[in-house]
Amino acid sequence: MRIFVTGGAGYIGSHTLVQLLGAGHDLCVLDNFSNSSLEALRRVRQLTNRDFALVEADIRDTATLTEAMSGFAPDAVVHFAGLKAVGESGEKPLLYYDNNVTGSANLLAAMDTAGCRRIVFSSSATVYGEAQYLPFDEDHPIAPTNPYGRTKAMVEEMIRDWTAATDGASAALLRYFNPVGAHESGRIGEDPRDIPNNLMPFIAQVAVGRRAKLSVFGDDYETRDGTGERDYIHVVDLAAAHSAALEYCARTEGCEAINVGTGRGITVMEMVAAYEEACGHAIAAEIAPRRPGDVASSYAATAKAARLLNWHAERGVDAMCESSWRWQSTNSEGYGEKA
Template identity: 65%
Template sequence: MRVLLTGGAGYIGSHTLLKLLQDGIDVLALDNFSNSSPEVLRRVQKLTNSSFATHVGDYRAPDVLDEVFEKFRPDAVIHFAGLKAVGESNEKPLTYYAQNVSGSINLLDCMQRHGCQNIVFSSSATVYGEAQYLPYDEDHPLNPTNPYGRTKYFIEEIIRDWIASRPHASAVLLRYFNPVGADESGNIGEDPRAIPNNLLPYISQVAVGRLKELSIFGNNYETRDGTGERDYIHIDDLAAAHLAAVKYAHENHGCEAINVGTGTGITVLEMVKAFEEASGREIPFKIAERRQGDVARSFAEVSKAQRLLDWTAKRDLTDICRTAWNWQSKNPSGFEH
């Protein structure tokens, strides 16, 4: 199987690239490096001792995609490319719609022109919005509360319509909960270009001395300690889910939305404590205002992933913090050091 990864040098893309190469799959990584580094691809190549195709370009450009599809002729696409910060999406909604939604339409159009029938889409649990019940299962009503989540929802619907028009096509919509951690080697991990928008890289940068303190957005939620509760999934488990999903898409028709999480929630304060234990560093923090669009609790019902993909998460909170600290302590400035 030949698989195109859009956004293949990003955090999730690079770990999935590693997993696919270890499984012997032929891969091309497409990235414009707007929020990633070419260094990650060099490190993946070294970790796997294998070569793979790369292409520098923006997936929103039809000529870029046509060149990739003509040369590589993928059997399937795993679509990671896109902007992903909830807070930023509230400030720049049009940028998010242009990048995420318009770009995805361009990708599907190119797949159609070149006869590529299978796609795994990097979606998000943000499509669910405020919980009407927990855990979220795939039948939970979809009501995203921020522009980022709405872009994921719109893309899911576009893919569903595209699949409905193509009886031999297949799509898996992977609804991630909160990807965290790093590869065991410590050579690749999450490396945000600016101040991190996600909890664990922010904690990591506080621990390594790059940031002064953590801001905890709200301590008056209806959770066991007042801080937001989330389902955090180790990046290695998430990468394994993509490997299983692309194989499933290759062998089946139709469209399936599948949660990717652990089924348990961890609060912000619990994550801080676990990271302090893993790193041996104190994490100073302050309480800040709640962020617009944040929900109190979010964790997954994961039985569908086990049933369809034969996949379950294997890593726990200790693994998450240990591997995240291993990556950050080895690479205090990320890939650009």
Template identity: 60%
Template sequence: MRVFVTGGAGFIGSHTLVQLLRQNAEVTAFDNYSNSSPVALARVKRLAQSDLSSVEGDICNRAALETAMRAAKPDAVIHFAGLKAVGESSEKPLSYYKNNIAGSIALLETMDAVGCRNIVFSSSATVYDPAKAAPFTEEDPLGAVNPYGRTKQFIEEIIRDWAAANSDASAAILRYFNPVGAHVSGDIGEDPVGIPNNLMPFIARVAAGSLPRLQVFGGDYPTSDGTGARDYIHVEDLASAHLAALKYAATVKGCDVFNIGTGRSTTVLEMLHAFEQACGKAIAYRITERRAGDVASSVADVSKAKRILGWQAKYDVADMCQSSWNWQSRNPKGYDNGQ
């Protein structure tokens, strides 16, 4: 199978590429490297012991997309590319709407132009209405409370309409929760530009000494210890879910949606203490005010993915923390370490 992966050099994309290549897929990675590095692709090739094609480009550039896709002749697309920080989206909403939505429309238009009818879209649990008590099922009402989540919700509707308008189209939408961890080799992992917006890389950099302390946004949520609770999922599990969805989309028509998580919640402080166990040292933190757009708890009901995709998570929080620390300690400067 020939697979075109937008955002292929990113955190989730790079881990998915390794698994695709090990399944003998012909892969083209398309990325503008705004929050990723081409070094990741070199390491992907080494880990998979296989080659791939890569194109530097922006999904909002329709001409660049079409040139790349006509050369790749993909059977399917996995769509990761997009801005992804909840807090930043509240500060820069127009950038998120422009990049995520306009880019996704350009991608679907290009798929039409080249005759590609299969897509797996990485959505997010942020599409759910937090007024509904967790765990969330795929049938629960949507109602994103931040611009990032709304872009994902709107893109889902666009893809659903696209699939409905094309009888030969197939789309699998994955609503995943909080991806963390790294490849067991320690060669690829999460390497955000600047100060991390996500919990795990921030904890890892505090543990490594490159940041002074973790800011915990909110200590008065209705959770076991007052800090926000999330369904964290190992990036390797998330990558395997995309392969399962790709296989599913190749056999059915229409559009379907799946939650991808563990079905268990972990608070910020629980994750911090688990990371302390992994790295063998105390991690400084302080509790500050809640962050705009955050919710108290977000947990998946993952029974549908298990039933239909035959997929379920394998790794626990200890695995997530140990692999993240392995990546951080081996790559203190991230991909700036080079090849």
């Protein structure tokens, strides 16, 4: 299959490239490197011993995007490109709507021009907002609480409308929960540009000495140990879900939203303990006040992914922490340090 991958140099994108190249697909990657590294793509080539086309461009650059898409003539698109920091989205909402929503509209128009009718979209569990019940299933009301989540919900609806209006079109909207970990080689992994927004990369940077301590926001939730509980999924399992979703789109028509998680929650302190086991030393942590908007628990219902994609997560928390530590300990400055 010929697959056009937007944002392929990013954390999830780079791991998915390894998965797709290993399965024998031909790829064209489009990325503007605003929050990713060319070094990641160099390492993907080393890991897979395969090459792929690369276009350095922004999805808002309509002319370049359309030219690249038409020139490559893909069978399917995997759409990762997008801004994703919840806090920043509240500070710069118009940037998020422009990049995530307008950029995605440009992508669908370019697909029309190229005659491509299959897309796998990188969505997010943030579209659900506050839990009305748990686990979150795909029928849970959509009520995002921040601009980032609203852009994801808007793009989902846009893809639904495009699919309904396009003969033979198929789409999978993959609602990620909390991707963590790294490739088993330790050669590619998560490399936040600034202060990490998510738990595991922050723990990893404390473990390697880049940060002094972890702030645990709240220890009085109704969970096993009082700290927040989330559904963490190994990024390699997530990459495999994209491969399964592409196969699903190749044999079906229509648009489906599908949760991608493990169906199990892990608390902050359970994650810290598992990471201490992986790295072999204590992680400095202090309890801090709760953050506004944080919830006690969030985890996925995963039956739909099993039914439609014949996919389920295989790796547990130990593998998540071990792979993350392998990546972080051999790349203490991320892709800024060649390993």
